Amino acid sequence: MTEELSRRAALRSATAVASLGLATGLLTRGTPAQALTTQADLTPLKALLTAERNAIKTYDAAVSVLDAATSTDPLFPFQGIVKAIALHFRQQHTEHADKLARYIDRQGGVDDVGEGTAQVPTDFVPGIKNVIDLATNAEKAAAIGYTNTQKSLVLADNAELAAAIGAVESQHFVVLNLAARGFVTPPASTVNQPADALTAVASQFVPRAFAITVDGAPGLDDETDLPFYDVTQ
Amino acid sequence: MKTQNPSDSVLARRRILQGLATVTAASALTACGLNERTNSQNQVNPIDRAREAGALNTLVAAEYVTVDAYTQGAVILTAARDDTSRPQEERDLAALALALATQFQEDHTAHAALLSETVSRLGATPVRADEVSFTPPPNFRPSVGNVLKLAANEERRSAMTFNRVLKGIQTPDSRFILASIEGVDTQHFMVLKALIEALVDVTPALDAAQVVPQPFVASTVSLGGGNGLEEQPDLAVNDQG
Numbered sequence: 001m002t003e004e005l006s007r008r009a010a011l012r013s014a015t016a017v018a019s020l021g022l023a024t025g026l027l028t029r030g031t032p033a034q035a036l037t038t039q040a041d042l043t044p045l046k047a048l049l050t051a052e053r054n055a056i057k058t059y060d061a062a063v064s065v066l067d068a069a070t071s072t073d074p075l076f077p078f079q080g081i082v083k084a085i086a087l088h089f090r091q092q093h094t095e096h097a098d099k100l101a102r103y104i105d106r107q108g109g110v111d112d113v114g115e116g117t118a119q120v121p122t123d124f125v126p127g128i129k130n131v132i133d134l135a136t137n138a139e140k141a142a143a144i145g146y147t148n149t150q151k152s153l154v155l156a157d158n159a160e161l162a163a164a165i166g167a168v169e170s171q172h173f174v175v176l177n178l179a180a181r182g183f184v185t186p187p188a189s190t191v192n193q194p195a196d197a198l199t200a201v202a203s204q205f206v207p208r209a210f211a212i213t214v215d216g217a218p219g220l221d222d223e224t225d226l227p228f229y230d231v232t233q
Numbered sequence: 234m235k236t237q238n239p240s241d242s243v244l245a246r247r248r249i250l251q252g253l254a255t256v257t258a259a260s261a262l263t264a265c266g267l268n269e270r271t272n273s274q275n276q277v278n279p280i281d282r283a284r285e286a287g288a289l290n291t292l293v294a295a296e297y298v299t300v301d302a303y304t305q306g307a308v309i310l311t312a313a314r315d316d317t318s319r320p321q322e323e324r325d326l327a328a329l330a331l332a333l334a335t336q337f338q339e340d341h342t343a344h345a346a347l348l349s350e351t352v353s354r355l356g357a358t359p360v361r362a363d364e365v366s367f368t369p370p371p372n373f374r375p376s377v378g379n380v381l382k383l384a385a386n387e388e389r390r391s392a393m394t395f396n397r398v399l400k401g402i403q404t405p406d407s408r409f410i411l412a413s414i415e416g417v418d419t420q421h422f423m424v425l426k427a428l429i430e431a432l433v434d435v436t437p438a439l440d441a442a443q444v445v446p447q448p449f450v451a452s453t454v455s456l457g458g459g460n461g462l463e464e465q466p467d468l469a470v471n472d473q474g
Contacts (some may be wrong), residue, residue, distance in 0.1 A: 123470065
């Protein structure tokens with residue numbers, strides 16, 4: 001078989017090989033040599049839970065700063081939408097924490113990581129722009145952290161959950177980074193609007209708390225395709 | 234976009250996606266069992282290595298299909314940008330969309346390269362870019378907006394596929410690579426969604442190369458890939474306003 005034919009054969013059979021292999025894998029699991037205890041994942045899962053609880057507390061602190069902002073803040077017209085998005089992201093972190101705690105419990109662990117602590121640098125200066133920058137930094141670290149955790153997780157379900165959450169932190173980062181760098185501004189319709197009037201708008205940024213549906217929590221697979229045959233827009 | 238008869242295609246996009254569906258379904262089945270992995274790549278048995286190589290090779294093909302989709306989309310966007318009969322606002326949107334599409338395509342090219350190298354490391358022969366192509370959906374209508382929408386749909390689908398395949402992968406490094414790619418695909422999706430749904434107003438400061446600033450979420454350099462978000466310095470939080 002020539003090299004090209006070999007590649008073509010590999011390409012054509014990629015699906016079949018993968019399917020067969022995946023199915024065969026069922027027969028190769030659970031041998032004593034491979035059967036790793038589920039306890040192995042508790043440490044990384046608890047580390048992720050700690051990070052989520054810290055993120056929630058950090059957003060609490062950020063919302064307090066936003067509430068205290070005054071009209072002298074250059075971004076004051078955007079206070080409402082920034083707060084609405086912060087609350088939306090905070091809620092998604094809460095859902096992440098709840099899911100992680102549930103997984104820990106199922107695997108025989110105990111949720112003993114505490115309520116978390118706001119991660120605010122000592123040189124932080126209260127202001128709307130600094131809140132956006134703080135959240136951008138935090139979400140970037142979270143996205144990297146979840147991705148790196150793949151190297152230490154053992155169980156497939158845990159790896160799936162970590163990926164589904166990490167990809168959401170990644171979306172949080174990109175939204176915040178766009179604003180932090182001044183690449184975008186919220187639409188004019190949101191200017192000078194209170195946060196509670198902008199909840200629906202904010203929920204469109206990162207629409208799901210998980211990248212795919214995990215353990216009954218909806219993911220991006222719950223979103224409908226955008227109509228690409230629409231010629232009106 | 235170029236028109237292509239699915240029956241002429243060596244490996245049409247639809248077939249790839251169908252293949253991925255099979256892979257991910259099987260992956261889910263596996264995950265129902267005791268799906269633990271061994272702790273190092275060397276300890277993964279030959280059957281699992283072959284299985285993993287097959288799954289990753291399907292993702293290589295999917296990445297090349299996406300690269301081709303962006304190439305075809307760029308033809309539409311370039312034409313719109315250069316069409317002097319269009320209002321300037323439309324031409325500006327086309328230029329922005331083209332700049333982003335070019336950047337996102339570069340990311341997917343980087344993803345394909347790393348996945349391809351990973352397949353080789355597992356002892357298999359990776360799919361080549363010239364062996365696959367993108368076939369637009371039959372009812373696709375070429376326009377700037379529709380190119381963006383199609384791209385958003387594909388990025389969302391891609392991210393979900395990576396997440397599902399990841400679950401059935403045994404090797405930690407491979408899982409890490411897939412997660413690092415998935416996060417970038419979701420960034421692409423979110424940016425496209427924000428533009429399509431006018432969730433934001435774009436400013437003149439926008440630098441397309443910095444919108445999704447790195448091709449991977451976490452650095453994959455040590456595995457033969459590219460930079461991650463670690464390269465992005467933290468933003469200062471002590472601005473005096």
